[in-house]
Amino acid sequence: MAPILEIKNLYKNYGPVEILKDINVSIDPGDFLVLVGPSGCGKSTLLNCIAGLEPISGGTLQIGGQNMTDVSPKDRDIAMVFQSYALYPTMTVAKNITFGMKVRGVDQATQEQKLKEVARQLQIEQLLSRRPGQLSGGQRQRVAMGRALVRDPKLFLFDEPLSNLDAKLRVEMRTEIKELHQKLGASMVYVTHDQIEAMTLATKIVVMKGGVIQQVGSPAEIYNRPANLFVADFMGNPAMNLIPAKAMKNGEGTKIEIARKDGAPIVLTDAKNRDLPEDVIIGVRPEDIAEPEFRASQDAQFAECMVDIVEPAGADTFVVMQMGGKQVTARLHAETSATPGQMQRLAFDLGKVSYFAPDSGHRLN
Amino acid sequence: MTDVTIHPARSQSRLGKIALRWLLYIILGLFALYYLMPLFVMVTTSLKSLEEIRTGDLISLPRVVTFEAWTTAWSTACTGIQCEGVRPYFWNSVLIAVPAVLISTLVGALNGYVVAQWRFRGSNLFFAAMLFGCFIPFQVVLLPMARLLGIMGIAGTIPGLIFVHVIYGLGFTTLFFRNYYVSIPSELTKAAKVDGAGFFRIFWSIFLPLSLPIIVVTVIWQFTQIWNDFLFGVSFSQAGTQPITVALNNIVNSTTGVKEYNVDMATAIIAALPTLLVYVVAGKYFIRGLTAGSVKG
Numbered sequence: 001m002a003p004i005l006e007i008k009n010l011y012k013n014y015g016p017v018e019i020l021k022d023i024n025v026s027i028d029p030g031d032f033l034v035l036v037g038p039s040g041c042g043k044s045t046l047l048n049c050i051a052g053l054e055p056i057s058g059g060t061l062q063i064g065g066q067n068m069t070d071v072s073p074k075d076r077d078i079a080m081v082f083q084s085y086a087l088y089p090t091m092t093v094a095k096n097i098t099f100g101m102k103v104r105g106v107d108q109a110t111q112e113q114k115l116k117e118v119a120r121q122l123q124i125e126q127l128l129s130r131r132p133g134q135l136s137g138g139q140r141q142r143v144a145m146g147r148a149l150v151r152d153p154k155l156f157l158f159d160e161p162l163s164n165l166d167a168k169l170r171v172e173m174r175t176e177i178k179e180l181h182q183k184l185g186a187s188m189v190y191v192t193h194d195q196i197e198a199m200t201l202a203t204k205i206v207v208m209k210g211g212v213i214q215q216v217g218s219p220a221e222i223y224n225r226p227a228n229l230f231v232a233d234f235m236g237n238p239a240m241n242l243i244p245a246k247a248m249k250n251g252e253g254t255k256i257e258i259a260r261k262d263g264a265p266i267v268l269t270d271a272k273n274r275d276l277p278e279d280v281i282i283g284v285r286p287e288d289i290a291e292p293e294f295r296a297s298q299d300a301q302f303a304e305c306m307v308d309i310v311e312p313a314g315a316d317t318f319v320v321m322q323m324g325g326k327q328v329t330a331r332l333h334a335e336t337s338a339t340p341g342q343m344q345r346l347a348f349d350l351g352k353v354s355y356f357a358p359d360s361g362h363r364l365n
Numbered sequence: 366m367t368d369v370t371i372h373p374a375r376s377q378s379r380l381g382k383i384a385l386r387w388l389l390y391i392i393l394g395l396f397a398l399y400y401l402m403p404l405f406v407m408v409t410t411s412l413k414s415l416e417e418i419r420t421g422d423l424i425s426l427p428r429v430v431t432f433e434a435w436t437t438a439w440s441t442a443c444t445g446i447q448c449e450g451v452r453p454y455f456w457n458s459v460l461i462a463v464p465a466v467l468i469s470t471l472v473g474a475l476n477g478y479v480v481a482q483w484r485f486r487g488s489n490l491f492f493a494a495m496l497f498g499c500f501i502p503f504q505v506v507l508l509p510m511a512r513l514l515g516i517m518g519i520a521g522t523i524p525g526l527i528f529v530h531v532i533y534g535l536g537f538t539t540l541f542f543r544n545y546y547v548s549i550p551s552e553l554t555k556a557a558k559v560d561g562a563g564f565f566r567i568f569w570s571i572f573l574p575l576s577l578p579i580i581v582v583t584v585i586w587q588f589t590q591i592w593n594d595f596l597f598g599v600s601f602s603q604a605g606t607q608p609i610t611v612a613l614n615n616i617v618n619s620t621t622g623v624k625e626y627n628v629d630m631a632t633a634i635i636a637a638l639p640t641l642l643v644y645v646v647a648g649k650y651f652i653r654g655l656t657a658g659s660v661k662g
Contacts, residue, residue, distance in 0.1 A: 048555075051555075051559060053555050053558060053559070072558075073555075073558045074559065074560070074562075074563075078559060079559065080555070080556065082555065083552070084550050084552050086550065086552035086553045087556075088557070088570075089575060090575055091574075099560055099562070100559075100561055103561040103566060104561050147556075147560070151560075
């Protein structure tokens with residue numbers, strides 16, 4: 001299948017400042033691509049470039065197999081949902097939704113029919129004669145989606161559409177967007193700074209930092225095999241534990257030694273014979289450090305650790321310890337017996353561990 | 366009563382507050398009276414006969430109310446050698462002010478829209494230059510403008526005066542609209558672009574309907590400026606195209622024999638009425654428009 005969106009060697013400069021550097025992304029029809037990164041990483045600029053609202057400084061951009069590099073937004077067959085919703089304040093909801101069709105000269109009957117369809121789909125039929133000022137945040141969000149849906153475009157673009165909603169509504173709308181994507185099977189590009197949104201919605205994630213793509217992959221790939229320290233730290237909450245350690249090869253695998261402030265270092269043995277430098281940073285997800293009775297993995301290694309802080313969070317209890325000069329968080333069972341100031345026997349699942357080079361930050365395994 | 370006995374200090378301060386409030390009202394009332402005094406003298410004088418003005422007191426009410434001075438001012442007062450009142454000049458002013466206000470407002474809105482929402486290379490410089498235009502004194506442009514009007518062949522005509530007022534007003538109208546449109550999120554323009562609308566479509570369908578408050582402000586401002594203008598009116602007009610401000614000056618300054626104060630007063634009030642009317646009708650939008658900032662999406 002030909003990719004619906006293909007970006008090759010895209011550059012974007014504002015004067016001498018490089019905002020986007022050598023961006024290469026392509027998605028297949030039906031993909032849900034999420035661009036995620038901290039603020040200022042260029043993700044919104046990239047979306048604006050895809051929409052044609054910002055001219056690009058280099059490279060090419062294809063939508064639906066056609067070169068769109070210099071095509072104006074209205075001819076790209078895209079629809080866009082904005083963070084501030086950008087509803088036309090003086091028009092009713094119905095007029096907001098049909099404005100695009102009106103501009104394009106679609107006949108009245110078709111407009112009416114499509115409006116009805118979309119209004120039913122999003123359950124906003126009772127709002128059609130209201131103005132945006134009379135709507136709540138969630139309702140405005142729906143209308144903005146309606147304006148995009150009615151166009152039935154090749155590609156949907158979302159620019160942080162949920163960040164103006166309160167936490168509860170955000171989760172609801174997130175589910176709705178996911179449902180909509182599954183129902184329509186449409187291709188979508190979605191920008192967010194919220195890594196949970198990225199994980200839950202995406203079929204493909206692009207992690208960006210400073211205008212450079214850090215990693216492209218499925219949510220599972222990004223989560224389990226982060227390409228560098230930045231991605232490891234950015235994706236996941238609580239963040240992945242990144243602990244400085246010493247690695248040594250011995251006969252039956254790789255010995256990992258983590259220094260401790262008081263007492264002997266923790267020594268773990270990775271069953272695989274890995275080719276690692278002596279200084280490494282090992283990355284362990286909080287859920288991969290657990291009580292031995294709940295972690296039956298064959299790659300599990302055990303160690304006694306001094307517990308500093310216990311944070312019950314309802315479903316889980318987070319336990320914070322000191323290892324290799326860093327705070328390390330473990331996600332334990334809700335009814336754990338761990339108490340601050342006591343030693344606790346923990347299992348480290350080395351089957352899912354990541355190794356990074358301390359200087360370059362790149363993944364080593 | 367219990368309150369008073371329990372909290373004497375508080376009740377004292379309440380009395381003090383009331384006294385202060387009354388003092389404030391009295392001072393404000395005095396100021397209002399002071400400012401209304403000239404208008405009062407103008408209105409009463411215009412309703413008196415010449416005989417009464419000579420014998421009576423400046424601030425006394427008219428013994429006999431007569432509108433004779435008003436009819437004289439409107440249709441028979443002499444401006445120099447002609448004696449047809451201010452009526453033709455009043456209509457001249459209307460013919461100058463209405464198109465000049467409309468054109469300068471519309472072009473200002475377009476300029477403001479471009480500078481605020483369609484940034485181009487040098488748009489800030491363009492805006493700064495427009496802004497600078499607001500601060501150029503009238504007198505500076507008189508001679509070059511006279512030359513330009515001559516070259517264009519509209520010297521001494523009403524279109525010529527309209528042209529002058531439009532040009533001179535653009536700096537202000539652009540400033541007003543630009544500051545208003547700059548507070549409108551640029552995502553609105555982006556959304557409309559994605560929807561397929563072009564430059565003018567976005568202006569007509571989205572920005573103009575949002576602009577009522579700032580249109581009112583601009584119209585009041587421009588109308589007041591243009592209607593009250595004397596310098597351009599006297600410099601760039603000729604017999605038959607003079608605005609009412611020039612006629613007022615001529616009536617007041619060209620007396621034969623007795624000075625008809627009642628006619629002068631009536632003429633002055635007629636000349637001021639349209640701007641007064643605009644403020645009364647649209648005044649509340651003026652305040653609202655000046656303070657209106659962001660548009661809630």
